[in-house]
Structure formats: structure tokens, C-alpha cells
Amino acid sequence: MDPDSVAKAFVEHYYSTFDANRPGLANLYQDSSMLTFEGQKIQGTQAITAKLNSLPFQQCQHTISTVDCQPSGTGGMLVFVSGNLQLSGEQHALKFSQMFHLMPTPQGSFYVQNDIFRLNYA
Amino acid sequence: MDPDSVAKAFVEHYYSTFDANRPGLANLYQDSSMLTFEGQKIQGTQAITAKLNSLPFQQCQHTISTVDCQPSGTGGMLVFVSGNLQLSGEQHALKFSQMFHLMPTPQGSFYVQNDIFRLNYA
Numbered sequence: 001m002d003p004d005s006v007a008k009a010f011v012e013h014y015y016s017t018f019d020a021n022r023p024g025l026a027n028l029y030q031d032s033s034m035l036t037f038e039g040q041k042i043q044g045t046q047a048i049t050a051k052l053n054s055l056p057f058q059q060c061q062h063t064i065s066t067v068d069c070q071p072s073g074t075g076g077m078l079v080f081v082s083g084n085l086q087l088s089g090e091q092h093a094l095k096f097s098q099m100f101h102l103m104p105t106p107q108g109s110f111y112v113q114n115d116i117f118r119l120n121y122a
Numbered sequence: 123m124d125p126d127s128v129a130k131a132f133v134e135h136y137y138s139t140f141d142a143n144r145p146g147l148a149n150l151y152q153d154s155s156m157l158t159f160e161g162q163k164i165q166g167t168q169a170i171t172a173k174l175n176s177l178p179f180q181q182c183q184h185t186i187s188t189v190d191c192q193p194s195g196t197g198g199m200l201v202f203v204s205g206n207l208q209l210s211g212e213q214h215a216l217k218f219s220q221m222f223h224l225m226p227t228p229q230g231s232f233y234v235q236n237d238i239f240r241l242n243y244a
Contacts, residue, residue: 036190036202068158068238072223074196080158080221080238095242097219099202101194116190116202120217120242 007069007079010102010110015062015083022053028112035115048115059088076103076113082120095120129191129201132224132232137184137205144175150234157237170237181210198225198235204242217242 001009017024029035029045035052036042042051064083072078079100084093101114123131139146151157151167157174158164164173186205194200201222206215223236 032195034192036192039188039190066161066240068161068240070156070158070236070238072194072196072198073154073225073235074194074198076196078221078223078236078238080240082219082240082242097204097240097242099200099221099238101200103195113195114192114200116192116200116221118188118190118202118204118219120204120219
């Protein structure tokens with residue numbers, strides 16, 4: 001599979017898991033993983049999933065606008081996403097940008113080494 | 123210097139160079155560098171600087187809203203930026219997001235290995 005296809009497949013998997021089964025995101029992180037969420041720095045699978053599961057909304061729907069990817073030069077892959085986040089009961093979707101640094105696992109899959117999320121305020 | 127300070131210093135240097143002396147950005151890239159600009163993939167100092175210098179505006183002013191950074195796990199540093207881009211003669215600024223993967227040089231400085239730029243359309 002070419003990198004762009006891997007990136008798109010990852011992004012679809014990530015956000016569909018986020019929207020339908022948020023605790024399942026734990027499988028995508030490891031203890032070395034880092035998340036910066038709206039400027040807050042969090043490290044490790046347990047702390048990251050606790051943060052994601054504690055966000056002050058239960059139901060949401062991500063819609064992806066763009067996915068860009070590049071090899072990171074170290075066997076990994078950088079994935080840059082922009083999109084919309086619709087929260088249940090809210091009239092307007094929020095715009096967001098997010099980047100992932102995916103690193104290969106021995107099993108031939110990828111995990112998220114780096115994750116930076118920002119809402120794009122209008 | 124801590125990583126956040128390095129990231130902020132890089133970002134200030136990058137955008138002040140972009141706004142005042144765009145050809146000077148050539149010093150920040152190497153032949154292995156990759157730029158994805160609004161989905162267009164470009165590699166190498168010469169092609170990247172040609173692209174940046176050929177953008178259809180001469181004068182611009184970047185204003186930075188947020189800078190996030192993380193070590194990339196490979197000696198490098200990931201820097202995620204959001205901000206506004208004011209073009210000369212335009213009434214409204216454009217919002218953008220951009221990520222850089224900085225890698226150390228033997229001289230103790232950094233170069234841009236990865237660069238992904240997207241405008242955030244409202």
C-alpha cells in the first residue's frame with residue numbers, strides 16, 4: 001500500500017473509532033505516545049485515553065476535509081488532517097486541525113507516537 | 123534551551139524570514155526536505171524555494187496564534203502552528219495551519235525535514 005492510502009485508512013479508522021467507540025482508541029497509542037490537546041501535554045496510553053474519554057461531549061461526528069502525509073525520514077509517517085467536528089446538539093460544527101506521527105509496530109501495523117490537536121477558531 | 127523555546131524561536135525566525143526575505147528560507151531546507159503545500163508535494167531545497175518564491179503574492183504578514191511542539195522520538199522535533207496570513211491589499215486575513223518536522227544539523231542547528239501547509243477555509 002502506498003503511504004497516502006495508509007494515511008487515509010488510518011484517518012478513517014481513527015475518527016470512526018473516536019465517534020463510535022472512543023475507548024477503542026487505546027489500541028492506537030503506546031506508553032511513549034504523546035498527545036498535545038489544545039495546548040495540554042499528555043503522555044502514555046492510559047493518560048491519553050483518559051483525556052479523550054473525559055472530553056465534555058459524548059456524541060460527536062468528525063468529517064475529514066483534507067489528509068496530507070509524508071514519510072518522517074525515520075520509518076514513520078506524518079499525517080496532517082483538517083476537518084469538522086460536529087457535537088451532538090450544537091448547531092455549528094467546529095473546525096479542527098490535527099497531526100499524527102505514526103510509527104511502525106513489529107506486527108506491520110502503526111501506532112501513534114505523536115498527536116497534536118487544535119481547534120481552528122474563526 | 124527547552125524544546126518549546128526552540129520551537130517558538132524557529133517559528134518566529136521562519137515567518138519573519140518568509141515575510142521580509144522569502145528567498146532566505148532556502149537556508150532552512152535541505153535536499154531531503156519535503157513540502158506539501160495545499161496538497162501539492164515538492165521535494166528538495168531548490169524546488170521548495172522555487173514554489174515559495176512563486177506564490178501569487180509579494181507582500182504578506184504572518185501572525186501566529188498557537189505553537190505546539192513535541193520531540194519526534196528520533197532526535198527531531200515536531201512543531202505545529204496555527205495563525206493568520208494577511209496578504210497585501212486584501213481585507214481579510216487567511217487562516218492557516220502548518221506543521222514542521224525539524225531535524226538537527228551537525229552544527230547544532232535545525233533544518234526542516236517535513237513541512238505541510240494548509241489554509242483553513244471558513
